[in-house]
Amino acid sequence: xxxxxxxxxxxxxxxxxxxxxxxxxxxxxxxxxxxxxxxxxxxxxxxxxxxxxxxxxxxxxxxxxxxxxxxxxxxxxxxxxxxxxxxx
Amino acid sequence: xxxxxxxxxxxxxxxxxxxxxxxxxxxxxxxxxxxxxxxxxxxxxxxxxxxxxxxxxxxxxxxxxxxxxxxxxxxxxxxxxxxxxxxxxxxxxxxxxxxxxxxxxxxxxxxxxxxxxxxxxxxxxxxxxxxxxxxxxxxxxxxxxxxxxxxxxxxxxxxxxxxx
Numbered sequence: 001x002x003x004x005x006x007x008x009x010x011x012x013x014x015x016x017x018x019x020x021x022x023x024x025x026x027x028x029x030x031x032x033x034x035x036x037x038x039x040x041x042x043x044x045x046x047x048x049x050x051x052x053x054x055x056x057x058x059x060x061x062x063x064x065x066x067x068x069x070x071x072x073x074x075x076x077x078x079x080x081x082x083x084x085x086x087x088x
Numbered sequence: 089x090x091x092x093x094x095x096x097x098x099x100x101x102x103x104x105x106x107x108x109x110x111x112x113x114x115x116x117x118x119x120x121x122x123x124x125x126x127x128x129x130x131x132x133x134x135x136x137x138x139x140x141x142x143x144x145x146x147x148x149x150x151x152x153x154x155x156x157x158x159x160x161x162x163x164x165x166x167x168x169x170x171x172x173x174x175x176x177x178x179x180x181x182x183x184x185x186x187x188x189x190x191x192x193x194x195x196x197x198x199x200x201x202x203x204x205x206x207x208x209x210x211x212x213x214x215x216x217x218x219x220x221x222x223x224x225x226x227x228x229x230x231x232x233x234x235x236x237x238x239x240x241x242x243x244x245x246x247x248x249x250x251x252x
Contacts, residue, residue, distance in 0.1 A: 009166050009199060010192075019166070058216055063204050065217065084200040084216075086193060 003031050003075050006082045014039050028059055029071035031081055056086035152182050155191070159198040167202055174201075175211040177238040185223055
């Protein structure tokens with residue numbers, strides 16, 4: 001199962017200028033865990049601990065904010081995850 | 089910082105923590121962000137919670153339309169989109185918003201709207217709902233007045249004398 005995970009623009013440099021990675025997971029949290037496996041340095045940059053993300057960081061799946069579902073939001077093959085740094 | 093020869097392209101920045109190198113395209117960075125890109129960020133800078141007095145757009149509100157235009161152009165390039173403008177309500181909101189974080193908060197707000205917007209023009213409906221709600225709670229009367237004024241302008245523009 002392949003999910004497209006789009007990096008915030010400020011983190012493009014972490015992946016050699018690329019904007020998107022293919023990750024796997026059944027929900028957003030598992031996809032983020034996979035992201036950390038690929039780019040370990042992003043863990044500190046996002047203040048990410050497995051299953052918990054800095055509350056100021058917004059997660060969107062298929063262009064819609066996951067809202068209260070948070071990182072438990074289920075994802076499916078072909079879904080797109082974006083996350084955006086603090087907006088409030 | 090390395091990259092002394094013209095053929096080496098962009099300078100390379102070496103992380104003091106793990107020694108890894110990464111290329112930085114200085115020409116693509118806004119002037120105000122270049123320093124932090126090269127020399128590091130304050131803790132929580134990415135979340136917009138840092139109180140950076142020098143970088144708060146509130147202190148130069150007249151700059152906000154220029155900054156919005158700058159970020160609009162930047163994200164069009166970065167994300168392969170072609171948004172021409174933001175709605176009057178968006179500009180009105182941003183001019184009023186106190187920006188408790190720093191200039192990156194504005195950048196993040198625009199980036200969020202670039203992702204959530206599926207149409208041609210970015211409107212308030214494409215903003216983070218938590219952001220809108222927090223501002224509504226902070227300045228309820230002003231926010232309502234702005235919304236009402238925007239609705240009046242929109243209604244006025246639909247009148248026959250403006251339709252063609």
